[in-house]
Amino acid sequence: MLSPEASLKAMEVEKGFEVELVASEPLVVAPVAMAFDGQGRMWVVEMTGYMPDTLGSGEELPVGKIVILEDKNGNGKADKRTIFLDSLIMPRAICLIGGGILVAEPPNLWYYEIVDDRPQNKQLVDSAYADGGNVEHQPNGLLRGLDNWIYSAKYDWRYRRFQDGTWAKEKTHFRGQWGISQDDWGRLYYNDNSSNLWGDYFPPGLGAGNANQRKVAGYGVTIVADKRVYPIHPTPGVNRGYMEGVLDSTGRLVNFTAACGPLVYRGGVIKGLNAFVAEPSANLIKRNVLDTAGYRTTGKQAYQGREFLASSDERFRPVNLFDGPDGSLYVIDMYRGIIQHSTYLTPYLKDEIEARGLTRPLGMGRIYRVFPKSAARDRVTIPERTDSLIALLGHPNGWVRDQAQHALIDRRQKDALTGLRSVLIGKHSPLQVIHALWTIEGLGELTVADIRAALNHDRWEVRSQALVALTSLGGNAAGQLIALMEAHLAPTDTLLAPYATLALASLASADRATAAPVLERWALDHPDNPYVADAAISGLAGYEEQFLRKAAIQLQDTSAVLYRRISSVIDQIRGKAAGGNQASLARKYPEGMTLFRTACQPCHGENGEGVASVAPPLAGSEWVQGNKERLVALVLYGLTGPVDVAGRTYKAPDVSGEMPGIAHNTAIGDEDLAELLSYIRNAWGNNADDEVLPEDLGKVRSEFGDRTKPFTQQELFVLFGKD
Incomplete structure (x- = not known):
């Protein structure tokens, strides 16, 4: 020390x-x-x-x-x-x-x-x-x-x-x-x-x-x-x-x-x-x-x-x-x-x-x-005066800008609205403009006119913020907002197209009849832009198959990014539909379900689908449904390096490079761990024939003893086979 x-x-x-x-x-x-x-x-x-x-x-x-x-x-x-x-x-x-x-x-x-x-x-x-x-x-x-x-x-x-x-x-x-x-x-x-x-x-x-x-x-x-x-x-x-x-x-x-x-x-x-x-x-x-x-x-x-x-x-x-x-x-x-x-x-x-x-x-x-050492560090105290707070929305220190925005909102200083709106149309820094825009939104006073003012700004970054902010006006104004959006954006504007599509997707959740046709048109205008494609799909929940049929007719190209992305989502939906009764599994394996939520869910997701940049899916995984002793060894002692799951190779940085083992965690008993493994082998559509029993864990522990080094995929294949 x-x-x-x-x-x-x-x-x-x-x-x-x-x-x-x-x-x-x-x-x-x-x-x-x-x-x-x-x-x-x-x-x-x-x-x-x-x-x-x-x-x-x-x-x-x-x-x-x-x-x-x-x-x-x-x-x-x-x-x-x-x-x-x-x-x-x-x-x-x-x-x-x-x-x-x-x-x-x-x-x-x-x-x-x-x-x-x-x-x-x-x-x-x-x-x-x-x-x-x-x-x-x-x-x-x-x-x-x-x-x-x-x-x-x-x-x-x-x-x-x-x-x-x-x-x-x-x-x-x-x-x-x-x-x-x-x-x-x-x-x-x-x-x-x-x-x-x-x-x-x-x-x-x-x-x-x-x-x-x-x-x-x-x-x-x-x-x-x-x-x-x-x-x-x-x-x-x-x-x-x-x-x-x-x-x-x-x-x-x-x-x-x-x-x-x-x-x-x-x-x-x-x-x-x-x-x-x-x-x-x-x-x-x-x-x-x-x-x-x-x-x-x-x-x-x-x-x-x-x-x-x-x-x-x-x-x-x-x-x-x-x-x-x-x-x-x-x-x-x-x-x-x-x-x-x-x-x-x-x-x-x-x-x-x-x-x-x-x-x-x-x-x-x-x-x-x-x-x-050479920097002048001016410690800023957040003032009471409304005009001073508006001025601080353009301060070089981002912490100060944030605090000025928060103070105006938290104090409900609606007397600031005139000054804030003058920032939207004046010659102010882009950062001051977006803070003014979001302060108005935070005060609950955002209008279509405010969005229009920001959409007229020279900087595309400010216009992108306007597209995001307009979604907070909700579905009641969907038609008016879409008209405003289309008046200020061309379909060929690839820089703002993802923002516009994301905004349309949000509006579609509140007013599908008005927003969905425009959302679909934007998506079909950018069939090979993955950002636009995924943005559009985010607003098509429940209507994926209808849109796929429309895309198949208009695109006539199943290799288009849009077509492939929407097809993948539909496959995901069908997989979930065949996923079985999770509630009955939770009743059958209560301790296993509890342990899953504590130890596995943070990395593998609530539905076993994996978490992007963290861990691959458990649903549909041959590692989960296959040889149970191989699964036991993996969970007890961990896995390092690339791993193949359902035809895809997962490796860092797409996922974390290592899954830690829990063999030496005395707080987790073999009975609970056996329940956990039996649970995941039958959840989310998985369908393993045999349960994992406490004696299965004992057998693997006796074989590998106090091993502390995680396995590699190839080691597990050599020890237990690929099936």
Whole structure:
């Protein structure tokens, strides 16, 4: 263990940058997330109960907190701690909104009004926000997006608080694992523990309207594929350090294994378009440089052979990254020895933890800020005046722009509408224009005239935001909105065509009779554009076969992208129809169903269809339905490398490169595991002849003993055959 001052000295940061300590124990303990309020105070989530030892003993105890940290003497460091909430069980995310705060405390999502820095009028927003899964695979983030909806990582629902205080919950795309961020145009970015950076090309609230679509082009895209990391000291304490290729010849981690907390930096003082990613297992923070071309975003690592920030202190555990009021990059350091959860903790890592005494001490934590030494960092406090807030919608710091938008909405400052509408038609920066547009929308005052004003803007990015915003006017105005859209867009506009099609798909869900014919026409005008094709299909739920017949007549080309995509969705629908009775399976295998939701569903999906960029499907998988001993071995000891499922090869970065085994998890008994495997062998249309019994697990355990290395596909084929 190092003191905060010593830990600072153990860091190497990119030349020209400086790292400062903002807070440390005892002011902050086991921090995992935070949010700044308009006064620049930090509201911090403390997950104090996480992994007190290698067994996770006591994680169910109510010891978590939400605390407020303040800098009272103005020296840049927190010197006052106020406990806002205590007695929480493993809290994981917060969001300040509407004069209150959302708190994620699994399985619940709570809302508290804030009165004099005290919680009042506790309200249950959702009793199933984080239902199922383990602590590494539960929703988190609660990012308040540009479009006024709240998005989460490891989740496919979004939330919104309206002006009357009511809450809405809507389906969206499944995204990421731990941490979520947005760029200046409101597009979301995320990752999983073994990936660098994924993201969306298009706005987050669209394109998720068809439950039969497994993948929508432009969502869940690999933005930075390079997963190489460069620790500055040996890192044997990673979960599979014994495996060939995990550590290099000097004992340093080779690729991401605990990537988290991605941040598309918008603070205004670090030059360029950057995305930072934390890697707590290797004690470092990665910098990626992004580039945009039209609606596409690509990226690469900023450096080869080195990192933006790396530490030789093994307990430096950066788990989340945030923009701040002064433009700095803020780093949440959980500061502890154990970072891997017990669900997937290998015997190898347990031994490493014991050998180096990493279980203790507990009760520590730090928050740092990183900034260019030469940068002028002006800390902005969000003002009360309406005109000042409107001006701040164009501030260089994205955090300030967001906060100005939130303040106008949360305070219900409808006296701002005249000023906001003048921004829409004036000579203002594109970013100020889109924030003005979404502020009007957030106030519940958006009109067709506002959409028209934004559609007349010179920048295509602003026009794309207008197309997204018009969907919030709903189906009642579908005809008027479609006329407006078609008056401002040509079918040949390939840049805005995906946005227009996504918007039409959203309108079709509210007014099919009006919107669907236009949606279908747009799709048929772009038969080989995968983004338009998938956008259109997202609005055709329940009408896929009718549209396929129409497409077959008009296209007369079954090789067209549109034809192939809609055919694939129809195959998916037919597969579900033959899927059997899930309810009866749940009754037959209750413990197996429960274990599936906890251990498997986060990666393989609720319906066994797989999760894009995470894991392949279980439904229709020969691995699930075939040789049961092969399946047992795979689940007990894990699988690494490419895997073939139903005629398709799944490999990184399309999915995570490894499935962890659970042979050494003493919390899962063989009877429950046998039920789980029997359940998945007969769910979602799977039809295996023989059940998995506890003695089947015992047989495989006796054959492979304390094996810790995961299998490869070829090894399993040699051992058990391909059938």
